[in-house]
Amino acid sequence: MKVLHVVGARPNFMKAAPVYRALARRGHEQALVHTGQHYDALMSDVFFMALEIPNPDESLNVGSGSHAQQTAAIMSRFEPVVLTRKPRIVLVYGDVNSTVAAALVCSKLGIRFGHVEAGLRSFDRSMPEEINRLVTDQLADFLFTPSVDGDENLAREGVAKEKIFLVGNVMIDTLIQFLPQADKIYPQLKAELSLGSFGLVTLHRPSNVDDESTFLPMLQTIDSLSGELPLIFPVHPRTRQKWETRLKKCNPNLRVIAPLGYLEFLALQKNAKVVITDSGGIQEETTFLGTPCLTLRENTERPITVTIGTNLLIGRDWELLRKGFHEALNGPRKQAHCPPLWDGKAAERIAEILTSKL
Numbered sequence: 349m350k351v352l353h354v355v356g357a358r359p360n361f362m363k364a365a366p367v368y369r370a371l372a373r374r375g376h377e378q379a380l381v382h383t384g385q386h387y388d389a390l391m392s393d394v395f396f397m398a399l400e401i402p403n404p405d406e407s408l409n410v411g412s413g414s415h416a417q418q419t420a421a422i423m424s425r426f427e428p429v430v431l432t433r434k435p436r437i438v439l440v441y442g443d444v445n446s447t448v449a450a451a452l453v454c455s456k457l458g459i460r461f462g463h464v465e466a467g468l469r470s471f472d473r474s475m476p477e478e479i480n481r482l483v484t485d486q487l488a489d490f491l492f493t494p495s496v497d498g499d500e501n502l503a504r505e506g507v508a509k510e511k512i513f514l515v516g517n518v519m520i521d522t523l524i525q526f527l528p529q530a531d532k533i534y535p536q537l538k539a540e541l542s543l544g545s546f547g548l549v550t551l552h553r554p555s556n557v558d559d560e561s562t563f564l565p566m567l568q569t570i571d572s573l574s575g576e577l578p579l580i581f582p583v584h585p586r587t588r589q590k591w592e593t594r595l596k597k598c599n600p601n602l603r604v605i606a607p608l609g610y611l612e613f614l615a616l617q618k619n620a621k622v623v624i625t626d627s628g629g630i631q632e633e634t635t636f637l638g639t640p641c642l643t644l645r646e647n648t649e650r651p652i653t654v655t656i657g658t659n660l661l662i663g664r665d666w667e668l669l670r671k672g673f674h675e676a677l678n679g680p681r682k683q684a685h686c687p688p689l690w691d692g693k694a695a696e697r698i699a700e701i702l703t704s705k706l
């Protein structure tokens with residue numbers, strides 16, 4: 349069976365890695381297409397190295413642009429790749445522009461494709477990722493869901509039951525595989541960053557960082573909380589481009605640094621007292637690790653991290669942020685559990701299903 353994987357942005361790489369390996373173990377022929385949506389070495393190359401993924405067989409080099417420009421560029425450059433390589437199946441990951449662009453190309457060419465991390469919904473169509481999820485799931489032939497809420501969402505949207513497979517969370521497969529390595533590098537990282545007790549911050553969503561009436565009060569609150577606990581803030585290029593000058597004025601306890609590699613970031617998530625974020629994947633990783641997570645969003649497409657995990661939705665309530673922060677530090681802490689099937693075997697299930705069905 350010839351499988352073509354499409355990745356493009358940082359959160360895709362950790363999802364594709366275990367699926368690639370599980371299919372390789374079964375002897376399938378595979379190729380990897382990198383759209384180039386993320387292109388900085390720190391957003392892309394370092395992940396290929398750390399996650400031990402082979403170099404891309406095809407690089408589409410699309411770079412940045414408006415959503416329409418980026419999606420269109422991926423489509424027009426991906427179409428000839430599919431036509432030449434004639435895969436039996438294409439796999440797309442997550443909810444980024446690369447995901448939906450590849451999904452559209454495959455469905456118009458009549459090439460079957462699977463969506464890994466299907467069914468997640470925030471029910472907020474102002475999020476570009478929600479549009480990407482809705483479109484991709486309507487078109488996919490195989491929908492691999494990480495949790496049961498995904499199955500329910502897809503059933504409600506009329507997706508045929510036979511196409512839906514509850515497999516668990518592939519990102520957690522990667523976390524479980526690489527946690528021992530992250531533990532190993534932690535003492536050195538701790539020394540390099542002179543860490544004692546600390547918290548971790550990431551912010552990149554357009555709805556948080558594009559508009560100063562949202563971003564500035566958010567940053568001010570985080571900046572003042574760093575007076576109580578040093579906070580490490582690896583900054584996404586999008587946030588840095590917009591706020592470089594303002595970030596330089598932060599309290600020195602808010603440590604603004606470059607994006608980190610996979611192992612480094614994982615080690616920090618595990619050892620942080622609290623994580624403040626607007627990312628999707630970090631809500632899941634902190635739930636697995638048992639680290640309190642304060643999510644600066646009004647909603648989440650990963651509700652299981654709130655219902656049974658460590659996640660608390662803060663929205664834009666800065667008082668709630670302070671309260672959540674103090675509880676994470678001093679208690680009482682929310683009781684949390686690991687969701688079912690987040691067990692390191694999701695990619696194996698995907699590989700089994702594809703091998704038996706195709």
Ligand code: UD1
Pocket residue numbers: 357358359385386387388389391392412413443444445446476477552554584585586589627628
């Ligand atoms: C994308 C995904 C988002 C995911 C995030 C993780 C979409 C719609 N969004 O958001 O779901 O959570 O990745 O990082 O696909 N830039 C660089 N260097 C890079 C990449 C980006 O400088 O390597 C800058 C560019 O100026 C670009 C901006 O960051 O315009 C945003 O990048 P883009 O890929 O459009 O979306 P993200 O905000 O990264």
